[in-house]
Amino acid sequence: MRAFSYEKPANPSEAVARAAEVEGAKFLAGGTNLLDLMKHEIEAPAHVIDVNGLGLDEVTETEDGGLRIGTLVTNTALSAHPRIRRDYPVLTRAIAAGATGQLRNKATTGGNLLQRTRCPYFFDTNMPCNKRSPGSGCGALTEGAFSRQLGVIGTSSSCIATHPSDMAVAMRVLDAIVETVTPSGMTREIAVEDLHLLPGDTPERETALMPGELITHVRLPAPVGGTQAYHKVRDRASYAFALVSVALVRQADGTGRVALGGVAPKPWRRADADAQLPNGAAAVMSVLLDGATPTEENAFKLTLAERTLAAMLKEA
Amino acid sequence: MKFNSPVETNLFDDAKIIGKPTQRVDGPLKVTGTAPYAYERNDAAPDALYGYPLGAAIGHGRITAMDAEAARNAPGVRAVVTTLDIDPLEKGMNNVARLFGGNEVQHYHQAIAVVVAETFEQARAAAARIDVTYEEGEAADLDLDAAFRRVEGSGEPDTLFGDVDAAFRDAAVVTDQMYHTPGESHTMMEPHASTVDWSDGGDMTVWTSNQMINWNHQSIATTFGIEPERIRVESPYVGGGFGAKLWLRADAVLAALGSRAAGVPVKLALPRPMVMNNTTHRSATVQRIRLAANPDGTLKGIWHEAAAYCLPGGRGENATAQTPIFYAGETRRVKNHVLDMPLPETADMRAPGEASGLMALEIAMDEMAEALEMDPVRFRIINDTQVNPSDPDIPFSDRHFVECLERGAEAFGWAERNTSAGGRRDGDWLIGHGVAGAYRGALVLPSGARAILDGGKLIIETDMTDIGTGSYTIIAQTAAETMGMSLDDVEMRMAHSAYPVSSGSGGQFGAPSSTSGVYAACMALREKIAGNLGLQDPTFADGNVVSGETRMSLSDINEEVSAEDAIEWGDFQDGYAMGTFGAHFVEVGVHAYTGETRVRRMLAVCDAGRILNPVTARSQVIGGMVMGVGAALSEDMALDRGRGFFANHDMASYEVAVHADIPDQQVIFLDTLDGVATPLKAKGVGELGLCGAAPAVANAMYNATGIRVRDYPLTMDKFIDQLPSI
Ligand SMILES: Cc1cc2nc3c(=O)[nH]c(=O)nc-3n(C[C@H](O)[C@H](O)[C@H](O)COP(=O)(O)OP(=O)(O)OC[C@H]3O[C@@H](n4cnc5c(N)ncnc54)[C@H](O)[C@@H]3O)c2cc1C
């Protein structure tokens, strides 16, 4: 970890103003991801702006019957929130499937969306990684490399990392909207769908946020109803990232929405795949995973995704 | 004390303390956080500075240059020692790669520098500033499967008896399959850690986390070329070892070099990401097992050939360890190949040999039982042996494998098991049941202790370690029992190089050996007390020494009486095969759609001689079973075959079993006594619980699904294509 300066502003506008002023500044929320990355020197911000003093830790009702979640609401609090449990159960289940109790107590809503990949080559600074050090090559794409956990779709020849969040997959299936304050003090909205970028030739660019842009809230539209489920598949029963996860909202008439985790650089959902839900898991996956480019080690994720959805559809 | 013949009856047959459930005596220290672990010796070395290691960034090759200027000038830094600053150090016992010095890189994360600074953060930050230039070694072929095929059939068999070819030609049923076990990391909670005071380059004190005080002591002397008398080693608490801490490792070496360079005590713990590649691991194995059987189920032949890798001069896993001896059978051919590969160092991990060997052999036994259309419990019973099959003149000292199977089958409800693939379901979960046999050798080593009676207190001094197993407790129980005193009268002093040399902890030899050594010392103390008091053949009971009309309280003996002795093992034991035995029964659920597998219940029945303390013994066995679940379902050191290192080097990605993976666990100890094994008629149990646990899971998965997976860990990617279509 490199030495850094630290401050804890009292309101969002001060936070973004400082982020705009100080070069190489980073926001610190729960710290469960950022501090790890700093210890490994995968990230080395010169200045850390602690956002824990900004308020932004409430869940409020919106006019359209949805919810507005402050970015600092912890994963534990969000998953346990009565309205979330009642009206957005896929979100409760997704959050509870992630990490551990201790981590969820610290992890925040915005921090969770912005957590970085768990690609083992990204985490080992001795290894080439285009995301961590652009142009150095992709450690996971060389002959004999370990790629079992990595992405099968939406990836590129520069990077096959996945976005590891569970919560984000549920947010995606619920069409959540991220509210931000830009460095110039303007507020704007970004659909969760548009928050994460595909790697292309620039895997170091991960989100649509500008440097120094602060997430203040995440908004959930009015409840969509239906039967909601989240199935996370992993080798051990807890404390492991998803090999594949499926978030599902299914209406009584068989229509619905489906998003995948563990397969792509962002929560993976397509409207035309949603449209196939009445036709079953195979029909959905033939669209949703169309164009997949798995490695030999992770090709099983394609079968696994389809079978997982099939199991859920049988229940739903 | 020379252990020269099997014990008949002795004082342990009327035991009041040994064999009774006893909570660990060091428990309160541990749960209050006051047990001093190696990295927290603020009591002994309050001024210690922080050391931080740097590991090599390549699989193998050479370092051509190191620039440590920036690190030396970094804030708080007091010393930097790079591997180019010193000649290669001598190698201690069983160190295969050198621990430090010189320009050669033999494996990934081999230690190449140590930084000493005033804070941990400063040391870590400075270590990252060291600039290293490498020349990478030639890419090596790291395909163990291919290497096995190249050597298969070559070399003298390790065990060969009977006409194996004829047996396989004439047998009614033959099975022949390949099995794979992956590299496994010990991944104990406490990483390798040491605090070392070598401030003046003279005498050295090492507060470390190590299973073997004496080996460590000798190895430090060899490594640094100094007299053992100038070195003091202490390791009172060890946060798990599983074999990873049998040998001297880089933590102590770097702390010593850092201490000498900085002129202050230095503490250093290996960062978790270095543990997997810097230290040792259990090598992967490839195994081919052929079984030949008669229609009645008796085995005609066992043919087991295996391979493992290691660095040149090292030891790989010998997965055939149990095969010569575990089951009956007319003929046998066994061969293990150890193949050189430039990978991180391999060495012992809990039940070295048997753990991996049984993972294959016990699936093979299941496959043969099925081919014979025979109950796998019955098939194993039929092939029990009471003698060493390769040398029938050698009987087992005490073997109750059949009883383990029978008791287990009864307690588990084996008769009501699932009998067809997909035959039992719980929602989407396919339920299956599996059994496997367990065998682990019962090794003993010489072990010494000193017993001191001082004002009614009994002090035991021995360099024996407690690696979380309960040694403090069982040794105190042994001492109290032998002296007829109460547990509260005993003060334990262990794991210090000033104390008599013990067996140390490893290979499940620690408990039987060290308790025997303490028994020897206490018997010597009894003799001394009797001599001092002029008593003939006194008995020691209830805190008194009694002979005829004389009865004296031990607390009334004013001057200190001290005696030292060691147990030495007589040759007569060579006339016996000594082992521990068990049977594992497991119920699993395999998700019919996703292939996720979860263990639903587990039972182990163990035959390991007298159980010294059912509380700590049970902990050992269930801990072994947990490790078996990890081995079966998730543990896998992911080899990057291009770079020659293990890529999943942290606890988030090397997946040991977590709480949620572990269901109800039951352990039954058979009430057995082995008078050939030790004076206490006890054998080790610390590794037995692991042996056979993983293949019981594998067999249960087969029973549930009808899909046989022979490649561990048994993750869904290996069989999802064979699950019923949806
Ligand atoms: C061992 C381990 C296992 C885990 N397992 C799982 C799992 O199974 N599933 C899962 O989903 N997650 C898992 N996690 C990840 C965990 O969920 C994330 O670390 C956590 O959600 C991050 O939230 P945080 O508040 O701690 O973020 P921080 O670490 O504080 O920040 C993360 C990033 O977000 C930025 N940031 C934070 N808040 C804002 C804001 N308001 N505006 C702009 N930028 C911001 C930070 O600058 C930083 O770049 C695991 C983590 C660990 C360590």
Ligand code: SF4
């Ligand atoms: S997959 Fe992406 S994150 Fe992983 S090594 Fe390649 S570039 Fe880096």
